[in-house]
Amino acid sequence: MARIIESSSPLGTQLTADQKQSFAEHGTIHFPGFITRETVAEIWRAIETVQEKWIGEGREKVNGVPIKYGNDVDGKRIVQRFAFANQHSPVLAEFLKDPRFETLLGFVGPNARLGINEKDGLVVNHYVNTDASKFTQMGWHTDSVRDIFLGKKILPMLNVGIHLDDQDPRNGGLRLLPGTHKQNMWNMLFRKKNFLDNEPDEREVAFNIKAGDLTVHDGRCWHRVERSVLTGEASRRRVMYIPIIAGKYTPKSEKSPTPFYHRFQHLVK
Ligand SMILES: O=C(O)CCC(=O)C(=O)O
Ligand SMILES: [Fe+2]
Numbered sequence: 001m002a003r004i005i006e007s008s009s010p011l012g013t014q015l016t017a018d019q020k021q022s023f024a025e026h027g028t029i030h031f032p033g034f035i036t037r038e039t040v041a042e043i044w045r046a047i048e049t050v051q052e053k054w055i056g057e058g059r060e061k062v063n064g065v066p067i068k069y070g071n072d073v074d075g076k077r078i079v080q081r082f083a084f085a086n087q088h089s090p091v092l093a094e095f096l097k098d099p100r101f102e103t104l105l106g107f108v109g110p111n112a113r114l115g116i117n118e119k120d121g122l123v124v125n126h127y128v129n130t131d132a133s134k135f136t137q138m139g140w141h142t143d144s145v146r147d148i149f150l151g152k153k154i155l156p157m158l159n160v161g162i163h164l165d166d167q168d169p170r171n172g173g174l175r176l177l178p179g180t181h182k183q184n185m186w187n188m189l190f191r192k193k194n195f196l197d198n199e200p201d202e203r204e205v206a207f208n209i210k211a212g213d214l215t216v217h218d219g220r221c222w223h224r225v226e227r228s229v230l231t232g233e234a235s236r237r238r239v240m241y242i243p244i245i246a247g248k249y250t251p252k253s254e255k256s257p258t259p260f261y262h263r264f265q266h267l268v269k
Contacts, residue, residue: 027181084121
């Protein structure tokens with residue numbers, strides 16, 4: 001079983017010296033209790049509203065980013081990966097105005113911003129283990145590799161995760177190689193086979209997640225999602241991601257092309 005990364009002190013209006021030091025060293029940090037279970041439930045209702053709308057419309061993409069559909073434990077059609085969910089829900093858009101997201105920008109510096117209209121916006125991943133599920137795990141990858149495919153220079157990019165289910169790491173969930181944000185370009189590209197490799201690594205760490213917790217990881221860190229050993233309802237894992245980015249503002253629109261890295265999507269089941 002992977003070592004579990006210790007959670008930090010809660011996130012306040014300023015990053016503490018310890019929080020900054022720990023993030024700089026490991027490339028990841030786990031803040032407990034970012035939002036209450038009531039807020040988690042409210043957010044989930046907002047996500048379900050977007051889901052119903054997209055299923056009703058037969059929508060395939062948002063701003064060029066494909067939507068991943070699958071089936072739930074009861075066979076119901078569901079969205080398993082949302083992009084730009086914040087642009088389709090006032091509740092989610094408002095949630096991203098929580099001043100503590102501003103605090104997190106401090107991990108990058110004064111030019112950083114929350115990517116509400118860029119990259120994939122607010123992503124929601126919904127994993128569940130059933131025969132008809134299309135999303136149960138994700139192989140090793142770095143998020144920054146997408147910038148290389150897009151022909152961009154690698155700029156600072158952090159991914160902020162807001163977790164909507166408890167995750168006992170013994171059953172599966174997020175795994176990350178701490179310190180790999182400091183690796184050279186060769187290792188960033190080739191340390192593992194992007195998205196194809198699902199093997200545990202002896203140096204990986206896991207996270208003991210409660211619904212409402214927040215994690216941040218540097219986009220250059222190698223990470224994966226281990227498939228739950230459970231099936232059905234007990235395997236459900238829902239998590240939202242919003243990027244923190246720097247550099248030129250590059251918003252997407254409904255006219256945006258589908259990025260090349262989405263050709264990896266079929267590898268992720
Ligand atoms: O679901 C997770 O916790 C991680 C997802 C992820 O790595 C990604 O969407 O790039
Ligand atoms: Fe990722």
